[in-house]
Amino acid sequence: MMTPPLPETTQVSRNTDQASLWSRNRKSLLGDRRAMRRGDILTVVIELDENASIDNKTERSRSGSQSMTVPQLFGIPQRIDENLPDGASMANAVELGSTSAATGDGSVNRSEKLELQVAATITEILPNGVLKIQGMQEIRVNYELRELLVSGFVRPEDISRQNSIPIEKIASARVSYGGRGQISDMQQPRYGQQALETVLPF
Structure with a gap:
């Protein structure tokens, strides 16, 4: 006849464990x-x-100027000038200029x-x-x-x-x-x- 094996751990339950102040039970006084x-x-x-405040300010400006002169090109500007009105000349053939500016302001105020x-x-x-x-x-x-x-x-x-x-x-x-x-x-x-x-x- 074989003897049943003993349990690995043996826990003895006592009624006084539930009444102890130092019990780890969640229902105890100090649990x-x-x-x-x-x-x-x-x-x-x-x-x-919370309060948040953000202020942004951006300024941008740009200017540019370009010119191109053709004083001598096989005598072509001088021949063209003969047929142009007084004061006009092909010596200053092209002149360009540009100007740009931008300004931006932004602000955020938040309170919660x-x-x-x-x-x-x-x-x-x-x-x-x-x-x-x-x-x-x-x-x-x-x-x-x-x-x-x-x-x-x-x-x-x-x-x-x-x-x-x-x-x-x-x-x-x-x-x-x-x-x-x-x-x-x-x-x-x-x-x-x-x-x-x-x-x-x-």
Whole structure:
């Protein structure tokens, strides 16, 4: 009669392990509750307060002058001068001049401020341990719908103990915030006006 082989590791489960303050269980008092598995939820903190200003100025000028004289060419200019009006001469056959100038000014002033929080879910764990997250939030007030979408890649060590992560620590972060409804519709030009602006060259 053969004896069954012993397991490689033996784990003894005790009820006191769940009650210990130093337990590594996520449900314990001091357990790590940060999101780290597929399906876990974390909070994305979006705080953007950016200002950008760009000024460009370009000036360009150019002038050129060229002349060609034919004082002697087998006596041909002198023979032609006999048939030309007084003051005209083939001695100065060609004279060209050109002047051009261009000036350009441009400026861009942009200011953005956005403060939002949205819960995101871990959708994939890459082989190197990086977490792919995606979150969506919809808020409807009367006939107006507001949508917030966020996605990107985060490192587990960048997630705080409060299970949140700021937007600047999200790689390939994509944030989309907008809405649709009666108010948004009134802010848009009519379809006929948009068609005319596309066709008309002025």
